[in-house]
Amino acid sequence: MLLKTAYLLAFETFGYTLMLDKSFDIVRKQLLNPDQQIYPPKFCLTPPISSKQCGVYIIEDAGFESILSIFQLKTKVAERIFGVILPLLVQPVEKVIEGLHQKLQDAEQSGLALYSTEGNNYLSNLGHINKLNQWLNKRAAVNNA
Numbered sequence: 687m688l689l690k691t692a693y694l695l696a697f698e699t700f701g702y703t704l705m706l707d708k709s710f711d712i713v714r715k716q717l718l719n720p721d722q723q724i725y726p727p728k729f730c731l732t733p734p735i736s737s738k739q740c741g742v743y744i745i746e747d748a749g750f751e752s753i754l755s756i757f758q759l760k761t762k763v764a765e766r767i768f769g770v771i772l773p774l775l776v777q778p779v780e781k782v783i784e785g786l787h788q789k790l791q792d793a794e795q796s797g798l799a800l801y802s803t804e805g806n807n808y809l810s811n812l813g814h815i816n817k818l819n820q821w822l823n824k825r826a827a828v829n830n831a
Contacts, residue, residue: 689725690717692755692770699742701809703818704753709773726783731769731790740767743800744774750786751776751825754800776825 693713697705704710716725735756743754753772758765771786773779786798806814 688730688759688768688770689713691757691759692753692768692772693717695742695755695757696753696772699803699808700753700818703808703815704774707775709775709779712779713772726780728783728787729771729779731771731786735767735769737767742803744803745771745786746799746801747789748825748828749777750782750789750798751822752779752782752786754798775822 693705693710712725716722731754737758740756740758743756745752745754751774753774754769755772756767756769758767771779771783773782789798808814808818
């Protein structure tokens, strides 16, 4: 349920630009096979997050580039905020998830560099789409060097 919600929020933000990329195959495979463990199990982050921070972000930290969907889940008995890590085209999501958990456990680290997607139109604004693709290609080149 959490992965599916994060995927839908990211799709709402980025549309098919990212969602049909092969890096999301692992997400789609997990959603189609809910009884199997396909996606890395520690895909949720639990840093202190307020409901004001709900939205879709790009984690910009070098080596940890990914999408972070933050949303609030309310039930009749509880209310909780989740941060779900989704892949980007830069690094394998397994490596990113493990690295982010280690980084957040390190007391010397001050947090994550998050880029808010709010106000950007990645669905039809070619300028925003091209800027995102250029950033992704640049990061992929740096990480693969």
